[in-house]
Amino acid sequence: MRRKWPMTGLLGLLYFAACVHAADERLSTYQPRFEREQPVVVVLAQNQMTELTDFVVPLGVLRRSAVARVLAVATDPGVVQLMPALSVRADASIAGFQRDFPQGADYLIVPAVHDSQDARWLDFIRQQAALGATVIGICDGVLPLAHAGLLHDRRATGHWYSREQRLSDFPDTQWQENRRYVVDGQLMTTSGVSAALPASLALVEAIAGTAKASALAQQLGVSDWSTHHDSEAFSLGSQGYLTAAGNYLARWRHETFAVTLLPGMDEVSLALRVDAWARTFRTEVQGVANQPVFSASGLEFIAQRADAFGLPKLPGGMMPVGQALDEALAEIATRYGASTRSLVAAQLEYRHDEQDRQHLDTHKP
Known part of the structure; x- marks a missing residue:
């Protein structure tokens, strides 16, 4: 005879499934490597046309948290032209970072850029992933990750505007909708530009715990950094x-x-x-x-x-x-x-x- 689940049992199963899914959307708790007192976080840039919010927000939030050593790294030394406005100077070039940190970064944050197929960029992303970095694509920073080959059979998301392009160019990626960010192992990707802030708080939580992230969110005037998002409404x-x-x-x-x-x-x-x-x-x-x-x-x-x-x-x-x-x-x-x-x-x-x-x-x- 077919077993009938009581309503309370069914609701319990649904709740359990929701909790499992929610847990999947959290970055793993940071585990120290190489006897480092703090994790090393690289926020990557191209010297020409790196998205302003994608780059500055994670760098600013992580530095404000004081839970990591956060470096702005550009393809080459010198000025980084942000889009759609402003310019900054990176702390180091890719070559300089590789020289000073041969063991690599603990976290690599990749913003949206004008050239998602730049060979030097993709080589650096692949190298850092191979060295064990957790790689975070902000907005259409997911596109360089895809071109670098990191998204095969992985769950990911991106800006709503690139949806059709992503589905066409990378059909073997399991593209997710209605999530501000998606976590698949040591890979995190986010939806559009404004997701940089909640994703940054999620990273602080992974490094230093929920209490630290909550305190920082309160300082910033942010009430929520969950995955909840209605991307299909845009x-x-x-x-x-x-x-x-x-x-x-x-x-x-x-x-x-x-x-x-x-x-x-x-x-x-x-x-x-x-x-x-x-x-x-x-x-x-x-x-x-x-x-x-x-x-x-x-x-x-x-x-x-x-x-x-x-x-x-x-x-x-x-x-x-x-x-x-x-x-x-x-x-x-x-x-x-x-x-x-x-x-x-x-x-x-x-x-x-x-x-x-x-x-x-x-x-x-």
Whole structure:
């Protein structure tokens, strides 16, 4: 006779399955190697066109946590041009890091970049994975991981905009939806740009425990760094493409804003704010300082201008990290309208306050 599961037993099984899945989405607890007092974390960059938030947010959050030695490593020595705005100087080149750390990194963070198939980059990623590093692809930093051959038969995710490309180019990867980040062994990948912050807190949790991550999240003004995310809700749609085209083509309405780079500034809040404004398709943001500036985490920013003469100040102001995107999107809506705000939020894969209100109104009983 077929056994009938009582409802309580069925719910128990479902709960157990959910817990197992949740456990799978956590990075393994850090295990010290090579007698290191702290893990070595490399945040990787290409000198040309590395995504601003993907690069700066993990570096800033991990350095603020003080639980790891965090190095900004670029393909070559010198300046790193971030996209869509700002420039920084890396701590070391790939060659320099390999010389100074022959045992490799404990964690390698790979942001989205312009050239996902750069041979030197892919060789370095493969090498660090072979040496035992946990590899973390932020947003479409998943694409270099795929090109490096790390995603065969693995679970992974990426920015919603690259979904079709990923499915076509890498059909043997088990692409996951509706997750801010996916963990498969020593591999972690995230959804769109705004996932850099929760993923960074998840890494702090793996290194130093939940209490440390919770305390840091509270300092940052972040209430949640779980995997919960509705990536399938994001798209540009016809309105988004029309807004992007209209903003781009209306050159007479384009604006260049100045953002003053100050010593000790909060680079995480700055990155989120500037990234949002620079995605409107009608705004350029330039960093202003008369000398190189070191942020709160010690990241060296390189100014595009020595003074702000003739340029308006970037609207809004520095906010706590957890409020930075909402504040920037609200200012964008005030200046350029709700359609441009929605265009930017979709690119960042970020549900802003107005979207949350509409979502709640739609689902009221």
